[in-house]
Amino acid sequence: MLPRQLIAEEYPDAVQVKDFAAYLKEQTGHPCKIGIEAALAGWGLSEQHLSILLYHMENLGWIQQLERRREGWEFTLTALPPAMYQTLYDAIYRRREKRYDRLEEIKRWVQSVKCRREAIGSYFSQSHTGALAFCCDRCGIDYAFYEKKETDVQAPAQEWNWEDELDVLLPLA
Ligand SMILES: [Zn+2]
Numbered sequence: 001m002l003p004r005q006l007i008a009e010e011y012p013d014a015v016q017v018k019d020f021a022a023y024l025k026e027q028t029g030h031p032c033k034i035g036i037e038a039a040l041a042g043w044g045l046s047e048q049h050l051s052i053l054l055y056h057m058e059n060l061g062w063i064q065q066l067e068r069r070r071e072g073w074e075f076t077l078t079a080l081p082p083a084m085y086q087t088l089y090d091a092i093y094r095r096r097e098k099r100y101d102r103l104e105e106i107k108r109w110v111q112s113v114k115c116r117r118e119a120i121g122s123y124f125s126q127s128h129t130g131a132l133a134f135c136c137d138r139c140g141i142d143y144a145f146y147e148k149k150e151t152d153v154q155a156p157a158q159e160w161n162w163e164d165e166l167d168v169l170l171p172l173a
Contacts, residue, residue, distance in 0.1 A: 003103055003166050011096045012049040014089060019043050020053060021085040028077050032063075035072035056091045106170070110162045115139050 012020070020043050024032070034054075039045040045053070054073055057063045062084070066075040081087060109119050116136035121127060134141050 003163065003170070004100065007096065007099045007103065010048060010052070011092055012043075012045055012053060016043050016045055016049065017053065017089045017092065018085050020045065021088055024077060025080055025084065028080050031074065031076050033069075033072060033074050038072070052092060052095075053088070056088055056095075060087065060091065103166075103170075106166060107162070110165070113138060 020039075023042070034050065036047050036050065039047075039050045050073065054063065054066055054075065058066050058075075062078060062080055063075040064078055066073065105123075109116075112119055115138050117139075
């Protein structure tokens with residue numbers, strides 16, 4: 001599956017945020033209980049979606065005493081602002097965009113023709129000094145050096161796929 005799609009599915013969409021916010025508006029001032037199953041049935045929110053929504057609401061200071069119970073969440077709603085939906089959606093949207101940006105950075109790195117070490121070094125604000133005999137796939141590697149050692153290893157002839165590689169590096173499940 002595409003990494004971008006995996007990221008998108010982690011976050012609730014605009015309609016879900018809107019419906020959830022509308023429901024909570026009616027509960028202002030009351031202790032609230034939201035069951036995992038009820039969230040899925042009521043708003044199509046997965047367990048992760050619900051956690052993300054409540055995390056941001058707590059961060060924004062709208063809910064207190066947020067506690068995870070066996071079958072759901074309990075909390076007290078304090079002050080919900082009039083533009084609650086928009087503020088909440090913006091917070092979630094910003095977070096998702098950051099994840100997309102990071103994904104794009106990795107894609108650029110994978111597809112770049114520049115030295116791998118130099119690119120990673122500049123990311124961590126370090127300068128790449130000195131050439132290495134076996135630097136990276138971009139600078140040139142003497143594959144014969146590795147092949148000699150792997151002659152008796154039966155490696156499957158698989159084509160390298162950056163998306164598979166990315167799933168290993170950044171598991172999103
Ligand atoms: Zn290099």
